Amino acid sequence: MKQSKSKYNMIQEILEKTEAEIEKMNPVNILIAGKTGVGKSTLINNVFREKLADTGIGKPVTKHLRRITKEGIPIVLYDTRGLELQQKIQKQVMKEIFDLVQEKKDSREAIHAVYYCIQANSSRIEDTEVELIKEISEILPVILVLTQSIGKPADEFSRYLEEMNLPVAAVQNVMSEPYEISDDYVIPRFGLKQLIEKTLQLIPKESREAFNNAQQADIERKAKAARRWASRYVATTFGVGFAPIPFSDASVLVPMQVTLLAHITAIFGISMDKTTIVSIIAAVGGTGSATMIGKTLVANAFKFIPGAGTIIGGIISGTTASIVTSALALSYIEVLSIIATKEKEGESIDLGLLERLMRSQFKKNLKLDRKELKTKELEFDNDDALNDAYSTYSQMEETNLSVPFVKKVTRTVGKFIDDHRPFKK
Template sequence: MSLADKLDTTQIESNLAQEMNSFMKNLDKPNILLAGPTGCGKSTLCNLVFGREICKVGCGTPVTRGINKITDPDIPVTVFDSEGYETGADFGDGGQDSSQNYYGIITGFLDSQHDAGHPVDVVWYCVSAPSERITDADFKVIRAFQDRKIPVALILTQIDVATEETCETLKRISISELGENFRENIFESSIDYLNIPVPAGIKELHEWTLRQLPESRKESFIISCNKNFDQKFEQCLNYTKIAVAAAATASVSPVPFSDAAIITPIQIGLISKILTVWNLNQLEKLAGCVALDTILPSIGKSIAGNLIKMLPGFGSFAGAVINAGVSSSITYGLGYALSKACKEIHRHVLDGSNIDLNEVFNSQFANAVFEYAKQYKKDNYGNK
C-alpha cells in the first residue's frame, strides 16, 4: 500500500485547524461606520455588501450612546452601527435637538476612536431615496468625516421604491453641496436584495471601499465579503505566489515517510489561507457538512501521488530528495487547483444548491494539481 493510500490526516487536520485559527486571529480588521438617519436601511446595506447577515436586529455591543459595535469571530471586520436621527428634526428648524445630538455622538465617537488608536477607516452614510430628502444635518455630518480625512460614501438606499428622477435630484443636491469630486462617492442600493443577486451600485461600493482601506486591512475585507469571487480568487493566487517562493528557497529535503510530513508547513499555511478566503472554515455551519474530513485526505493523497509522478524512484528507495523545483511546482499546482475548487464550492453554498465534496475532491482534482504543477515546472525549471 502506498503512502498516498494509507494517509492518516488526523495530525494534519490538527495542524491545519491551528493554522487557520492563528491566521484569523492575526488579521488586521477594518473599522467601518454605518451612519445616516433612522430607518434609512443601514443594516440592509451592510448585509448586502458583505453578502451575509452581519447586522441583525438587536445585535452588537454598545460602545457609546447611540453606537453599537458588531463583531463576529468568523468575520474579520468590525462594524459600528449608529442609531441615526429622526429626519423631521433638521438643523434649521425648531426641533433640531435630534440631529444636533446625532452630530455630537458621531464626532465624539470618531475622536475617541482616533485617540484610542482604533480610527474609523471608512464610513457608509445612508439616505433613503424614497424619503426624497437629504438635509443640512446630513451634510454637516458628512463634512465632519471629510474634515477628519475619513473616506465617506453616500448611499441612496431603497431605490427600488423610489423614482429615477428622485435619485438624480438627490445626487445633484449632494454634488452641489459637497463638490464635483464627491460624485465618485455616491452609490445606490436596493432593499429587495433577495431577488437581485448583485444590486446596482453594491459592487461599485465594495470596490470603492477596498480602495480606501489601508493596505494591511484590505485582505480582511476581501475575506469578509461573500460575493467578490474575482477578488477572492486573486487573493488566493497572491498567497500561492508567496508559498511557491518560500518552497523554492527551502533547502532540498528527503522524501517524507510519515503521514504528517507529506503536507509541508508551507503548504499547510497556504491551504489554511485559501480555505479561509472562501469561507470553507465555516462550511459546517453554512452547508451542514464537515469540509476538512473530505478535503484533507484528497489534498494529502494528491500531493503524495504527484510526488510519485514527479520524482523518479519515489517510494522505491530511501534517500530520494524533493528539490526546490518539485516542491515549488507542487505547491503552485496545489494552490491553483484548490483555489478553483473552493470557488466552485463557495458558489454552490451561496446559491443554496447541493454540493458533494467527494465529487469536487476526486481523481480529477489530483490530476488538476499535477497538470498545473507540471506546467509550472516546465515554465520555470525546464527539465531540472
C-alpha cells in the same frame, strides 16, 4: 505543531492556524449611518458574510450608536440606529460620533470610513442631512451609498448628488438584493463590488486583508488574493534551494501545505467546520496521518507530471514538490470559492460533491505547466477558472439530483455569472 506517534490531526492544525491568522489581522472599523428604513441592515447582510446585521452581537455604545461584531470576523460596524434628523438629535448624534472617533483614534479600533446610506428612490436629500454629512466628512472619509437604486430616477439622483460637490469620497448606487419585477424578470444585485473597491481605497493598507476576509460581495477578490499569496509562498518555499527528499519521507511536505491551506482559509473567511475540511482534504490524500497525506499527494501527481514516475522509490525534486503544492493550493481556492458563493446565496452544500470537485480540480491543476501555475491568478480575465469550477460543480449536482439542466442553469450558474459579470469578457 502537535504530534503523537509521528501523526497529528491535520484538520485541527489547519483550523488552529486559520484562527491564528485571523487574530493577527488588523480589524477594519466602519460607521454605517442613515435614517431608519433606508436599508442599512440589508446592505450589511449582503456586503459582509454571515448576515452580520442579524447574527452579530449588537451592543449599544451610546444612545444612538450600536456596535456590531461577531467572533471570527475581523470587522467592527457602528450603526446609527433610529437616526432622526431634528436639529437637537443631529447635534447629539454628531457629538457621539465625534467622541467615538476621538476615543478610538490611533488604536486598532480606530474608525476607518463611513457608509452614509440614502434611499435612492426618495430622489431628495434634506438640508439637515446635508449638514450632517458635511460634519461627518470633516473627521472621516464618507461614501454616500444610494440604496435600492432602481431605474433612471436613481441614476439621476446620483448625478444630482455628484453635482452638489459634497465633501465625500464617493457616491455609489447599489441594489443589495435581487429585485423581482415579475415572475419572469428580476433585477440582479449590483454595485456591491464597486463599493468594496472604493472602501479598500479609503481604509489603511494594514486593514485591507481583514476587510477582504469580512466581505462576501466579491468572491474573485478573495480568490485573487489567495492565489497571489500562494504563488509567493510556493516560490519562496520550493524555489530557493528546496532540498530533494526521499519519497518515503514525503510527509515533510505536510507542514508546509498545512500553513498554505490555513492562510488561504483565513483569506476567504468562510464558515468551514472540521467536517467540511475533512471532505475536501480526503479527496486528495488523507486527514490524520502526515505520512499518508504527503505520500498520497505526491503519488497522485506522478501519473500527471511528465517524467515524475521515474522517481518513485527515489527522490522527490523541488520542482515536483512545488507542482504538487501549487495544484493543491489552486484546487483548494477553487473549492473555497464555490463554498463562499453558495454560502452567500444561502444555498446548501453537498460535501460529497465538494470532495469530487476537489479531486477533479486537483487532477486538472496537476496537468498545468509551470508557467500556467505561476500566472493562474490572472485567469479571471482569461480562462475564468472559477466559472469553470462552478460549472463542474453544477454538472455534478445535475448528475446527483437529476434536475433538468435548463432549470439548474437558471437557478445556480446564472446567479454566479451575474454576480461575476464585471470579470467576463
